[in-house]
Amino acid sequence: MDVKPTVAHSLPEVHRSVSVPNAGGFMRKLFAFLGPGYLVAVGYMDPGNWATSLAGGSAFGYTLLSVALVSSLMAILLQALCVRIGVASGRDLAQLCRERFPKAVAYPLWLLAEIAICATDLAELIGTAIALELLFGIPLLYGVLLTALDAFLILWLQNKGVRWLEALVFGLIALIVACFGVQIALSQPNWAEVLNGYIPAVSIVTNETQLYIAMGIIGATVMPHNLYLHTAVVQSRAWQADEASKREAIRYATIDSSVALTLALFINSAILILAASTFHTSGNTEVAEIGEAYHLMAPLLGSGLAATLFAVALLFCGINATVTATLAGQVVMEGFLRFRLPPVARRMLTRLVAIVPAVLVTWHYGSSGTAQLLVLSQVILSLQLPFAVIPLMLFAQDKGRLGALVAPRWQIIIGWACAALIVALNIKLLADVLLGD
Template sequence: MLRPPPSDLSLAEMHASVRIPHAAGWLRRLGAFVGPGYLIAVGYMDPGNWATALAGGSAFGYTLLSVALASSLMAMLLQALCARVGIATGRDLAQLCRDRFPRPVNLVLWALAEVAICATDLAELIGTAIALNLLFGIPLLVGVVLTALDALLILWLQHRGVRWLEALVAGLMVLVFGCFAAQMVLAQPDWAAVLGGYVPSGSILTNENQLYIAIGILGATVMPHNLYLHTAVVQSRAYGEGVEDRREAIRFATIDSSIALTLALFVNSAILITAAAVFHAGGRTEVAEIQEAYELLAPMVGTAAAATLFAVALLACGLNATVTATLAGQVVMEGFLGLRLSPVIRRLVTRLIAIVPAIIVTWLYGESGTAELLVLSQVVLCLQLPFAVIPLMMFAGDKVRLGAQAAPRWQVVLGWACTVVIVAMNLKLLWGFFMG
């Protein structure tokens, strides 16, 4: 299959920059592919996910753990298809849309993708600002402005190499994992009930409130920008041009993303479990604000460490997610529009597109409206999600473009089934939102 010319490479400064030791053993070759999955996984545990997990755990205990599990399994399949599309074609999802669809359609898709990234960044910037406020007393608006510095951090890390960027993200994920492991020890959940929560319950479909929060968990899990980003970052590996080389790259990239998303599932589950063990068990069934959860954790658990761990994990999640959202903005802008800017200008443009709306709404609403803003960001993502998932599924089974690496029939069938479920659930969430 022909590769794109050097002038049209996705994330050109990263492209094929990580050497694969083809003559080494299986484990070393797999290790060379570990990294992109963690850049993707952070989008599955951003502050928008925190809001829905807190609401679900405090209101219904462990019941909605099954929804978190199902959402993560869907995400694993969709991200595996992203890796396949990116490796097989040498194009990211935005570039493939530009190749296939008329220019007016592409401009609409680009605008929708930018809106989705703004909505994602809104949740992430506000989550980071809340964490800075809780830990250091920094005002919310100042905290949002400070997050603009992540663009400089990405430039420095990318200059050092994509592995440095991946190491930062993976390190922060491990920090979040450790915080919540300690958090759950302090919360002392009912582990038998936790395991039972992963078994689907009929009450989720019959109880309207449970169903609404379940849809919110699903809507906050699969992020549109992750689909664009994953098809690009998997191309940072120099996996070779042969059919067998690409087949092995797809296999290793799928293992990488699946392990990283399993870690993200643990974090999302831990938030819900902590909310269930502390708030639901303590009779506080309406906790949805992140600040309220922070204030209640210490007195209800009995130690200030619980609240501190909560805020540190929130800060790490927010920083991680803003880094990857900025990268996704680059992929979307370059892929749909074919623009080639210098790294500094490109970073500033993609960051400004996302941060300006966040500053405006934070200034207008202040600290009192953070929960509403987080919910609003998830609703906006719901509107955009079909415009990313459907093109992905169109390309995943396209044997003309993917050749021998086209997705097997069972993946295509499951992928379209997930697409139908995600779109239907999100439409219901939107209906509920607009109908009050």
């Protein structure tokens, strides 16, 4: 196998493959940039988010909706910074880390990023396998193995063009939104309490259990691999090289990601609202297993349709998330290690890096331990997140690389505040783990 060192573009198969019109109105230009944000947004609605939202909604009703809102606003800002870095520098986050930091720092960052992608894929593969088991009766282990087929789906779609891949992801997101729309209508939530839930409550800080689940929601929302992926996939657009065109690209691509992440907020909120209106109000306050939620839903709502749509939405979320996690694996591997493999080999390698651990843990734990596995994946992601966010913030304020396109001061201040919050929550989480809490 021929492996050649290179400093190739991010995702070279699709790099600058989508033309951007030089003239035309706002909507025409915006349409050219729509797509990358949705590839990123699916990571914010993966099965790890489902587990934390189910636990929070069943235990505390609508109270933790404010946490979902705050974490989504945090994600919108961080992904906007990813757009700026990708457009202004022409490099992705992995490449910048390799170029700026010594090998003693860059290689550990690469290893941590790979571990985070494995943890992400673990949750996504398990979630997809659970959906296949609930819908079609396919055993969990076989379902995990079937998810390897998405590597070939990505390869086929990328060969047809990145727009096809974006269309698949957007279509599945639209179906997910429709599924939850029906489920919310069937569950008949108390809308006054829903709106009140978006106002932060003191109990989130004073109640240790609420605080722990709130930390889980934040950890499951801001995904490390998305920071690497977004800086790369935004470069699929062929904007002009002058400063004015780059500013325009940043503006339109930021709108794209912000709208997409708002949809992700709707879906995460819908899961929490569904859990609150279905389980919490009926006294089922300890629902964490996705399978348990599925089996309880039909008798509590008096309709099997809600449970079926719940599993269908989970399947679509899992497929979407595994697709983008595989792309993130490519970005991380090529950016940090500076080598390229043939497309088929690269797809299979990035998929095997994730699927082997998933098969082993599924074989060992079986369906009874899926909630614990999902929680474990979020703990790993939470611990790794600062090692992606801090480099992101360093590059966002780097005038040497971004020049006049460096991030505005207010974004830098709020971004560092987000980084500090993430680090503080991780210290708390690590202390809880070490103390056995």
